[in-house]
Amino acid sequence: MQVILTVTMNAALDVTYELDSVNWKSVNRVRTVRNCAGGKGINVARLLKALGRRVMVSGLAGGATGAALRAELSKDGIADALVPIAGESRRTLAIVTTDEATLLNEPGPTVSAREWRHFYDHFTTLVEDADAVVLSGSLPPGVPLDAYAVLGKAARRLGAPVVLDTSGRALTEGLIAHPVVVKPNKEELVSATGFEETLAATAALRRSGAENVVASLGDQGLLADTTEGCWRAVPPRRLVGNATGAGDGVVAALVAGLVDESPWPRRLVEATALSAASVIEPKAGSADLDVYRQFREEVTLESCSR
């Protein structure tokens, strides 16, 4: 079976504290603590694994938090090729009660030039066994801003197509390596190109190097601007839930379609369905497979004119 390598340079341990209620400015007893390996690339890998795909996770992990997140990956049965660093991996804390949630994101570790070079060498070895590569999420301090361009070029040279899902400078610099698929959301699209109009923005990203662009537009589904045509895919109904997971669902389905070489319309239906199935699961990187199967039958796909 084909292997998909996902890269998470800023991997995290996602911790959830559940309480009935929180007395801010006071002392509280946490009812349950849940830990989960996190970061966009890891969430994508978990979704791919749920779909029966072979995955390998790389990126950087360090300290006690790095060890804890690797232990969680192992529990999830995901092959871990994370590269150790001296710094302490970050933790994201969600404090959740019945009617509210507060998120506290720790700062990530700072990566040394030596650690980055070591990661690069390791990555090129891993890519040799990979059929596609997902480069997902933000870059920690110390990793060069053109990291996704450097990794993308190496993957391209070694024959592995790249899906890129990031924002800001990491995105604009990453386009230099001509990733096969780039998946921005609306905000990332506008901020990277300066164009408010989606098709103008996707065209700009393609001019800058992206072969194909799939924009995730929340309720309005996906807009795909590809070498084979342009489509809009819209889910049958709106689902409320974990919006963070929506983009990871799109990326997981798109990379699966890429290794299968399935036609673009099929990929977009799959991506819309998996995104919806991820939104309604509170845990990042999880999907309701019943919703996924049902939505696959009900997504509306239409061509759009550029």
Next chain:
Amino acid sequence: MQVILTVTMNAALDVTYELDSVNWKSVNRVRTVRNCAGGKGINVARLLKALGRRVMVSGLAGGATGAALRAELSKDGIADALVPIAGESRRTLAIVTTDEATLLNEPGPTVSAREWRHFYDHFTTLVEDADAVVLSGSLPPGVPLDAYAVLGKAARRLGAPVVLDTSGRALTEGLIAHPVVVKPNKEELVSATGFEETLAATAALRRSGAENVVASLGDQGLLADTTEGCWRAVPPRRLVGNATGAGDGVVAALVAGLVDESPWPRRLVEATALSAASVIEPKAGSADLDVYRQFREEVTLESCSR
């Protein structure tokens, strides 16, 4: 030099998140994360070490959090004789801004009967090298409620005097082993004996097995009801700060006085001074040694009549 063994059955990793402000129900970026080994016995050990004493820390620690707290102990140069357990040690999280603090305490691990027996065996070996033992803090689920009685009897049999600082059933059961010093605060005293009046309550604890009782009464200093007499020790002025650390300062000074066999009035002056010096340090188990030295000269000691 004499060795003091402190026991923390419910050791913790104390984590502090510092932020400028917190938007509850929203996403926040944590500015700095500080980790510190915690739990009352560990705080007492850190204070003793700061006073130049030889200490050894035991108790239970497990999982990634247990590993992280052991790493912090090692950084602090404290000899770690914690016994590994399968469960995950608890974390206490303080979310601190310039003008407020919210505390979130994780539930502790559940200890198996086998782990408790293993700890007991380990404890009896450690006590052979100890000149005094501090039993401090709450008991995690699974550890028998009479644990401090069982450990206290073993210590007594092996010739090591015991200082006990706990509350509720762990305290009342622990008295059975005749600890040499028991240090309740006002609330623990009332709740363990039913007496609102401090001297009536300390007398009741002594009838139940405590050889000497030192009650920490916040602003009003200490009241000691001992085999050699009864005293009140009052600090020269009120200090505002970390009240949690105040009791650990008292315990550290009392056990140091116990191994030195210094006269009770001297022990009480030391305990009042170290308690004050701990209150003004935000980090538990730390003391301002200048305040300590200054307060030692200024504590007021008076005999009281029973």
